[in-house]
Amino acid sequence: MDYLSHPEESKDKNYSKERQQIRQELRRQDNQTKKMGGVVDWNYLLNHVDSF
Structure with a gap:
């Protein structure tokens, strides 16, 4: 989730x-x-990340 808020490499x-x-x-x-x-599709990834 934090990547989406601040994707910058820095x-x-x-x-x-x-x-x-x-x-x-x-x-x-x-x-x-x-x-x-x-x-x-970030919504899909965020909603299904716990299922892995």
Whole structure:
């Protein structure tokens, strides 16, 4: 959820190493999807993250 509020890479330093890696991966996937003209369905991801 915090990635959506502050997606900037400069904010990563405020988080643990594990969360930094997660944020980097989310950013990579978000940018890749945007380059392909798509949009990440954040509502779906946020609502289903606990089911994994």
